[in-house]
Amino acid sequence: MEITMQPVLALVLVVLIVFFGGIRIIRPTHRGLVERLGKYKRFAMPGFHWIIPIIDRMYQVNITEQMVDAAPQEIITNDNLNARVDAQIYFKVREDEDSVKRSQYAVNNYALQIVNLTRTTLRNIVGTLTLKSANSERDRINTELRKTLQGESSHWGIEIARAELKEIEPPGDVQETMNKVVKAENEKVAAVDFATAAETAADGERRAQIKKAEGIKQANILRAEGEALAIKLVNEAAQQYFVGNAQLLRKLEAVETALENNAKIVLPSDAELVNVIGELAGVAPLGKTVKSGSKS
Numbered sequence: 001m002e003i004t005m006q007p008v009l010a011l012v013l014v015v016l017i018v019f020f021g022g023i024r025i026i027r028p029t030h031r032g033l034v035e036r037l038g039k040y041k042r043f044a045m046p047g048f049h050w051i052i053p054i055i056d057r058m059y060q061v062n063i064t065e066q067m068v069d070a071a072p073q074e075i076i077t078n079d080n081l082n083a084r085v086d087a088q089i090y091f092k093v094r095e096d097e098d099s100v101k102r103s104q105y106a107v108n109n110y111a112l113q114i115v116n117l118t119r120t121t122l123r124n125i126v127g128t129l130t131l132k133s134a135n136s137e138r139d140r141i142n143t144e145l146r147k148t149l150q151g152e153s154s155h156w157g158i159e160i161a162r163a164e165l166k167e168i169e170p171p172g173d174v175q176e177t178m179n180k181v182v183k184a185e186n187e188k189v190a191a192v193d194f195a196t197a198a199e200t201a202a203d204g205e206r207r208a209q210i211k212k213a214e215g216i217k218q219a220n221i222l223r224a225e226g227e228a229l230a231i232k233l234v235n236e237a238a239q240q241y242f243v244g245n246a247q248l249l250r251k252l253e254a255v256e257t258a259l260e261n262n263a264k265i266v267l268p269s270d271a272e273l274v275n276v277i278g279e280l281a282g283v284a285p286l287g288k289t290v291k292s293g294s295k296s
Helices: 002-021 097-105 110-126 131-136 138-156 172-260 273-280
Strands: 023-026 030-036 039-044 047-050 056-062 066-076 082-093 158-169
Touching (some): 002 023, 023 030, 030 097, 039 097, 082 138, 131 138, 138 158
Antiparallel strands (some): 030 039, 030 056, 082 158
16 A cells, blocks of 8 residues: 555655746736747736746746946047046836847847947947037937937837936046136136126215215205395395384484474374474375375
């Protein structure tokens, strides 16, 4: 009985080994390619899969966005300077079956090929530019680099998401000279800004002084006009006062003279004293009008 059970147990053990040995689990971030005896068999989506051990083989391909760094390289620019250029490329394998198959069967190690293509493309692009224009036209270089890479890698089932220049560094002596130039330009701009600010402050102070002088001038004019008007009013009042009182003074002087001579003055019963005194002094009586001619 024991001899009979041994083959059965061995068979069960072999079946279990084959079953568990053929289990494959594909994550959502990958797609699978199953080959049987070296030939493409089928496309595997995420989930549980079973293949025949030894006979079948599954390749899992990452379809998420990936990044490769094109190692820094020396590139001679159009102005004969050796610039150190580096870039990063972001890409992904398209998730459809045909693209996944081409990423494995149409190119050997697509990541390495993208790096090599990037380095070659950078030499072609940067070599036509001066160092200054290369630094100022990074966006254009990135766009042109991505366009070239996409055109060359599209038949690999690859999609280029973006290309980014990391650095464009000139030689050490050129970099030092450029730093000095930038420093001098910054100092020049700062000096111009300071001079402009000083000129603005001086102009503001000058305008304030002018306004102050104009204010003082206007105040003096108004004060002089006020004083002139006051003097005029005083003169007019004085003139009126002295004209009226001059007549009264003459009347009083006439009275004084008459009294000194012991003159007798006869006053009419209806005459006013002031008018009588005025007649003595030769002044027209107040409140009366002197008529010329005689009654007929």
